[in-house]
Amino acid sequence: MDIQLQTQLFIDGQFVDSANGSTFEVENPAEAAALASVAEAKEADIDRAVRAARAAFDSDAWQRLPARERGRLLHRLADLAEADIDALARIETLQNGKPYFESRHIDLPEAIAVLRYYAGWADKIQGETLPAADGMFNDTRREPLGVVGAIVPWNFPLLLAVWKIAPALACGNTVVLKPAEETPLTALKLAELAARAGFPAGAINVVPGFGPSAGGALVRHPGVDKIAFTGSTEVGREIMRAASESLKPVSLELGGKSPNIVFADADLKAAVRGVTTGIFYGKGEVCAAGSRLFVEAGIHDEFMEQIVDRARKMTPGDPFDKGTRLGALVSKQQLDRVLHYVQAGVSEGAELLTGGVRVDRPGYFVEAAVFDKVKPEMTIAQEEIFGPVLAGLTFEDVDQAIALGNQTIYGLAAGVWTRDIKKAHRVAHGLRAGTVWVNTFNRYDPTTPFGGYKQSGFGRDLGMHALDGYTQVKSVWIDLS
Numbered sequence: 125m126d127i128q129l130q131t132q133l134f135i136d137g138q139f140v141d142s143a144n145g146s147t148f149e150v151e152n153p154a155e156a157a158a159l160a161s162v163a164e165a166k167e168a169d170i171d172r173a174v175r176a177a178r179a180a181f182d183s184d185a186w187q188r189l190p191a192r193e194r195g196r197l198l199h200r201l202a203d204l205a206e207a208d209i210d211a212l213a214r215i216e217t218l219q220n221g222k223p224y225f226e227s228r229h230i231d232l233p234e235a236i237a238v239l240r241y242y243a244g245w246a247d248k249i250q251g252e253t254l255p256a257a258d259g260m261f262n263d264t265r266r267e268p269l270g271v272v273g274a275i276v277p278w279n280f281p282l283l284l285a286v287w288k289i290a291p292a293l294a295c296g297n298t299v300v301l302k303p304a305e306e307t308p309l310t311a312l313k314l315a316e317l318a319a320r321a322g323f324p325a326g327a328i329n330v331v332p333g334f335g336p337s338a339g340g341a342l343v344r345h346p347g348v349d350k351i352a353f354t355g356s357t358e359v360g361r362e363i364m365r366a367a368s369e370s371l372k373p374v375s376l377e378l379g380g381k382s383p384n385i386v387f388a389d390a391d392l393k394a395a396v397r398g399v400t401t402g403i404f405y406g407k408g409e410v411c412a413a414g415s416r417l418f419v420e421a422g423i424h425d426e427f428m429e430q431i432v433d434r435a436r437k438m439t440p441g442d443p444f445d446k447g448t449r450l451g452a453l454v455s456k457q458q459l460d461r462v463l464h465y466v467q468a469g470v471s472e473g474a475e476l477l478t479g480g481v482r483v484d485r486p487g488y489f490v491e492a493a494v495f496d497k498v499k500p501e502m503t504i505a506q507e508e509i510f511g512p513v514l515a516g517l518t519f520e521d522v523d524q525a526i527a528l529g530n531q532t533i534y535g536l537a538a539g540v541w542t543r544d545i546k547k548a549h550r551v552a553h554g555l556r557a558g559t560v561w562v563n564t565f566n567r568y569d570p571t572t573p574f575g576g577y578k579q580s581g582f583g584r585d586l587g588m589h590a591l592d593g594y595t596q597v598k599s600v601w602i603d604l605s
């Protein structure tokens with residue numbers, strides 16, 4: 125397939141070079157080879173993009189656009205993405221290393237579904253009339269915030285961008301998107317499609333660049349009204365600190381160390397499948413990855429054997445190969461990070477049952493790793509690894525399962541496997557996490573809110589709950605007396 129890549133910044137409806145002409149290399153991690161040279165946004169470019177987004181927000185072209193038309197633009201963008209789905213999926217896999225099957229049949233269809241879901245919301249953002257004091261008419265309006273700065277990571281480059289862009293635009297904001305430096309190419313392609321869909325110039329701007337320079341400039345810019353971020357907890361903290369200067373609201377979707385809790389009475393075949401895909405899907409570079417496995421003591425040995433069996437079938441290899449189950453990690457840095465954690469697991473006394481070694485081929489491949497005899501306080505049970513590494517622990521009863529599941533600074537997601545409906549509810553209610561999956565894992569839907577408890581962040585992506593993050597409420601009083 126011949127694909128036309130976009131490699132310039134997208135500002136005010138045009139593809140342009142950066143002000144000082146600087147560029148950076150994007151790599152194909154499955155080959156450890158250069159993929160594209162992309163324009164690098166720095167402070168001056170961010171400023172230009174924010175001004176364009178501000179001017180677009182204030183323009184008649186945007187302010188007078190009926191809400192229904194904003195919905196229609198989002199639908200048109202979805203149509204164009206659908207027409208180009210193979211190319212978009214291909215670019216996603218080339219820059220991220222994930223199996224093409226995942227890009228083409230999961231990430232892209234989900235991104236398109238999210239665009240359509242929020243297209244439907246555009247003309248349903250409404251206020252209320254309130255029974256305020258006698259002789260007064262009081263109503264509320266849900267107004268957009270203005271310019272939204274979206275900063276997203278490399279694990280689901282297009283999907284997570286759409287999680288922010290779609291509700292932001294549906295609510296009537298304009299957007300400056302900073303994709304991750306590892307994976308800017310599908311976001312730039314989306315910008316091309318947005319221009320073709322008919323979005324006014326400046327409504328969507330895409331500015332690839334590095335975290336502290338490009339991302340930092342966006343967070344500090346006084347012309348940005350809100351920051352929507354997905355990424356590491358460490359950077360989330362930094363963003364909140366920097367945003368406090370201009371008192372920008374932020375929504376943060378951060379890291380996780382999600383527990384997957386398997387009771388002896390579960391459908392064990394389904395649980396084995398759910399636990400392995402829960403950690404190895406997307407190479408484990410998934411914020412909700414079920415990276416801590418808790419197995420009820422009575423079934424421990426038998427269950428771990430089956431997990432190891434399945435982990436060994438997670439063949440790493442060419443992401444475009446149909447048989448590949450595990451793609452390449454996104455970068456050399458991420459590979460080193462994962463191998464470092466495997467080492468930490470071994471040296472702290474956990475038992476490595478399988479995997480955890482680099483595959484002898486070009487690119488950043490590592491075999492699916494399963495640890496057993498992990499203790500709750502060990503590094504691999506506490507820190508987000510963001511790779512295909514499962515930490516196995518055991519528990520004795522429901523209360524202990526809940527307590528251990530909660531023994532983390534994170535609270536993004538959790539899984540529970542049991543046939544007992546009471547147990548399922550007790551554990552689901554007891555876990556401090558934004559999402560709990562019962563007898564399933566890693567399920568997402570545009571209608572369903574997703575986000576963190578504790579240090580996994582705050583604010584919600586998806587569903588009608590995300591609309592709260594992209595609107596503000598104005599109360600209007602009219603004296604009728």
Ligand code: NAI
Nearest residue numbers: 276277303304334335336339340355356359378379411510
């Ligand atoms: P990161 O959090 O540094 O990067 C995410 C995004 O934030 C990127 O677009 C980056 O350019 C931007 N960024 C970085 N520093 C910034 C700053 N000071 N101001 C504004 N924007 C900034 O994540 P990174 O370095 O790619 O990965 C490191 C670790 O973070 C991973 O190993 C993983 O554990 C975790 N992570 C978690 C994610 C999640 O969804 N929970 C996503 C990506 C990484």
Ligand code: MG
Nearest residue numbers: 335355356359
């Ligand atoms: Mg970083």
